[in-house]
Amino acid sequence: MVRASHVKILTDLGLKTFEAKIYLASLQLGLATVGRISDASGVARSFCYEVVQGLVTQGLLSPTKTTGTQQYTALPIDRLYSLQRERMERFTDALPEIRSFQEQLGERPQIQHLTGEEALAETLLDVLDHAEHGSTVRILWGSRQTLAAITDAFDFSARLLAKGLHTQVLTNAREQVANGDLSEYRWIPLNRYPIGATCIIYGTRIAYLSSVGDSFALQIDAGTAAETARAGFDLAWEAAVSN
Numbered sequence: 001m002v003r004a005s006h007v008k009i010l011t012d013l014g015l016k017t018f019e020a021k022i023y024l025a026s027l028q029l030g031l032a033t034v035g036r037i038s039d040a041s042g043v044a045r046s047f048c049y050e051v052v053q054g055l056v057t058q059g060l061l062s063p064t065k066t067t068g069t070q071q072y073t074a075l076p077i078d079r080l081y082s083l084q085r086e087r088m089e090r091f092t093d094a095l096p097e098i099r100s101f102q103e104q105l106g107e108r109p110q111i112q113h114l115t116g117e118e119a120l121a122e123t124l125l126d127v128l129d130h131a132e133h134g135s136t137v138r139i140l141w142g143s144r145q146t147l148a149a150i151t152d153a154f155d156f157s158a159r160l161l162a163k164g165l166h167t168q169v170l171t172n173a174r175e176q177v178a179n180g181d182l183s184e185y186r187w188i189p190l191n192r193y194p195i196g197a198t199c200i201i202y203g204t205r206i207a208y209l210s211s212v213g214d215s216f217a218l219q220i221d222a223g224t225a226a227e228t229a230r231a232g233f234d235l236a237w238e239a240a241v242s243n
Contacts, residue, residue, distance in 0.1 A: 002028075002041055013084060018043050018051050023060050026074035031064060033071050059083075109222030119217040123200075123207045124156050126219060131202040133164050138202075138233045141171040142195020170233065170240055171195070186240035201229045 002024045010020035018041075025041035026032060032040075038048040052072060055061040060080065061072045075083075114122055131137050137160060160167055167183040172190040188195075197210040204226050209217040220226075 016051075018047065019055055019060075022048060022051050023055060023074055026061060026072055027077060031066075031071050031073050033069060037072065109220060109225060111221075112219040114217040114219070115214060117215055119215050120209055120211060123209050123217040123219060124159075126205070127200055127202050127207065128159055128163060130205055131163070131165055134166070135203070136166045136168055137200060138230060138237075139167060139169045140195060140199040140233065141169055142198065168233075168237060170236055184242075186237055186242050188236065188240050199229075201226055201233060 002021050006024055007017060007020040010023065011017055015023065021041040021043055022037055025037050029036055029040055034048055034052055035045060037043075037052065038045040041048070043051065052061060056063055056072070060075050062075070064071050064073060127137065157167075169183075169185045170188055171185065172188050172193060172195055196212065197208045200207045200209070204221055204223040206220045206222075206226050206229050207217060209215075
């Protein structure tokens with residue numbers, strides 16, 4: 001009887017379910033015809049022939065003709081184990097070269113667009129998940145509605161502090177931060193630099209979000225873009241008013 005747990009192990013190694021069942025049945029039977037293998041594996045005989053031939057091609061079954069009848073034997077399990085180890089060793093040896101191919105392709109930014117009321121919460125959770133402990137989260141705040149949605153509904157400030165994250169906030173509306181508890185604030189002139197959506201820079205990511213009109217959020221995961229955004233933020237931070 002073929003055990004489901006053994007089938008699962010072999011499928012994890014790359015065999016298809018029918019292949020695993022037929023290989024295990026053949027292993028148990030020893031030298032056997034396709035008919036006996038079919039009965040022991042539970043695979044229909046009409047399909048069993050095709051799968052058996054595929055396993056022969058893979059080297060997992062060996063055909064033997066005795067007294068005019070075609071029979072098959074399974075590759076010993078220890079030999080199958082050795083084959084898997086050899087394949088992993090070859091993969092390990094090739095891994096540095098494969099990695100170099102990936103590095104030559106360069107960075108591939110990932111962009112996610114979210115809409116609806118859950119967009120803000122999902123994006124802020126992403127900030128908490130991906131900002132490294134003790135790092136600085138840079139926030140460009142403009143829209144009053146967005147700011148209220150973050151600080152009141154989600155309690156974002158407290159969650160940032162709980163994770164040990166430092167924050168730098170650039171905003172053009174001082175009245176919005178009277179009750180704020182983020183680390184540092186600096187102000188830029190509203191009449192010269194109107195800011196609509198909020199921008200958050202953290203780790204290798206940048207997030208844009210707004211609750212004005214239809215709520216939306218745009219998440220960008222691209223290290224070079226985040227590095228450039230941080231440089232622009234820091235330049236504005238140095239020129240902004242701190243009191």
